[in-house]
Amino acid sequence: MNTTKKHTKPAAAPRGGNPDRRQVKKKKESTLDPKLFVKKAQPSGQEGFRTEKSFDGLGLSSKLLQNILAKGYQTLTNIQEQSILPLLDGRDMMAISKTGSGKTAAFLIPIIEHALKDPRNFTALVVTPTRELALQIEEEFKSLTFGMQLYSATFIGGTNINSDHTKLERKLQVIVGTPGRLLDLSDRKVLDLRKVNTLVLDEFDRMLDMGFVLDVNKLVNRIGKREQTLLFSATLEPAQKKLIDGLLTNPIEVKVTSGSSTNENIEQQTIRVPEGQDKFEVLADLFRNPELEKVILFTETKRLADRLAKKLIQSGISAGQIHGDKSQNFRNRMIDEFKNGTIRVLVATDVAARGIDVADVSHVINYQLPMTMDAYIHRIGRTGRAGKVGHAITFVN
Incomplete structure (x- = not known):
């Protein structure tokens, strides 16, 4: 092991004001092109x-x-x-x-x-x-x-x-x-x-x-x-x-990757909700397909995450939710239940996009568009892991 001490130069903070203020002013509508969320999987497999x-x-x-x-x-x-x-x-x-x-x-x-x-x-x-x-x-x-x-x-x-x-x-x-x-x-x-x-x-x-x-x-x-x-x-x-x-x-x-591309093992598609149709009904209808076995459902807001989890349960679909307002014990329990199959759907804000490593997540669904492409890459990266094929579905307007 190299024992030479170094690194006296710290990371410099960028100028631009209070980070919390920036988070509060985050755009409410994503400007990402929906075409970015459509891509055929080109699975390389374990090889x-x-x-x-x-x-x-x-x-x-x-x-x-x-x-x-x-x-x-x-x-x-x-x-x-x-x-x-x-x-x-x-x-x-x-x-x-x-x-x-x-x-x-x-x-x-x-x-x-x-x-x-x-x-x-x-x-x-x-x-x-x-x-x-x-x-x-x-x-x-x-x-x-x-x-x-x-x-x-x-x-x-x-x-x-x-x-x-x-x-x-x-x-x-x-x-x-x-x-x-x-x-x-x-x-x-x-x-x-x-x-x-x-x-x-x-x-x-x-x-x-x-x-x-x-x-x-x-x-x-x-x-x-x-x-x-x-x-x-x-x-x-x-x-x-x-x-x-x-x-x-x-x-x-x-x-190993460019740092800006999505996982080749993920089949990516979008769903447009027809005008006048209930978006939740379109979502619930997806779960008639048994292939949606273990699903992470992403929203942009904590309030919507809570509401969707409640409506899914009322529709007979086992679900739980995690976001920043939930206690750590609650979040740990939800992830454990998701891992062991007690719940089929985990509704989450982006707190989970970089924090969930659960084997065999079959689908990631973006109920709301992410604000950045990096956020999208990390969200859908919860599926298609370890060389397996995964699926990402994004609702677009």
């Missing part, structure tokens, strides 16, 4: 998703390799093949790869190897934009480190901060969290960010936008010098290049 390279050839520790194989990972995915060895060498990295392509394991496997070499003095901080994504990253870490005496914890809003104090009494090799809670713990002097060796910004395009960049800048300043910085996402915003350059030193750039 295009995974390479022929085995994990055996990476020189990993025997216990980590055993845990990888126990998870059913036989060969590397494309992003893993291009990322793991440079990260093991201690390089900085910006990596772009579509959702469901194995990005989390691509950065966790090298982190685990580094932690094993010096567990007392190694700390990786993984920062995410959503609570759900943070929880899933820690779940992946725990499965990969089973029986290895490496420890992690997740720090997110909506949970009891006093219990966070207890978690931090133990030496943690991996800390996962959302920016607000991490800064709160740092302000309380219970989380010492100066001890962080490796910084990961997952879904970095979201982390560096106006809603998060001020908090990310504070975190970077408090960490100061560090050995390695990793930026991972499915999309890339060209306007963020200056911010990215300020975070990375002599980085490796990995682009």
Whole structure:
């Protein structure tokens, strides 16, 4: 592992005013061309998703390799093949790869190897934009480190901060969290960010936008010098290049996808609601098709998410909802019920677009148009994962 300390240059916050004010003034109507949401799937299958390279050839520790194989990972995915060895060498990295392509394991496997070499003095901080994504990253870490005496914890809003104090009494090799809670713990002097060796910004395009960049800048300043910085996402915003350059030193750039295209494994179509016809009736009629087995239904507003979930249940379709006004316990329960099939439809705002990693989501339905193409890419990326074919349906006016 490269032990040379570096990265004294923090990410600079863009000018332009209060990020919360910008969110309030968000456009009510999407200006995206509906033609963007129509595309035939060109499935590559597992063959295009995974390479022929085995994990055996990476020189990993025997216990980590055993845990990888126990998870059913036989060969590397494309992003893993291009990322793991440079990260093991201690390089900085910006990596772009579509959702469901194995990005989390691509950065966790090298982190685990580094932690094993010096567990007392190694700390990786993984920062995410959503609570759900943070929880899933820690779940992946725990499965990969089973029986290895490496420890992690997740720090997110909506949970009891006093219990966070207890978690931090133990030496943690991996800390996962959302920016607000991490800064709160740092302000309380219970989380010492100066001890962080490796910084990961997952879904970095979201982390560096106006809603998060001020908090990310504070975190970077408090960490100061560090050995390695990793930026991972499915999309890339060209306007963020200056911010990215300020975070990375002599980085490796990995682009398995262009960062602006949708997953080729997703069949994309639109539905126009005839004038005078009830939009919900059109939606409910879709669920007569048993192929809509496990569906995420996206809306732009929390109020509509609640209303649609209630109407679906009244129509005999099992449904639940998650959005920012729901408690973390409620959100966790809804995702668990969606995973185990208790509910067929999960109605969500964009809080879930980057936070849900559920196997075999058959369809994503956009009941309302997303405001940006990046939002669309992340929404529909909940289906068609791990080389499987998925379906995306978008309602348009």
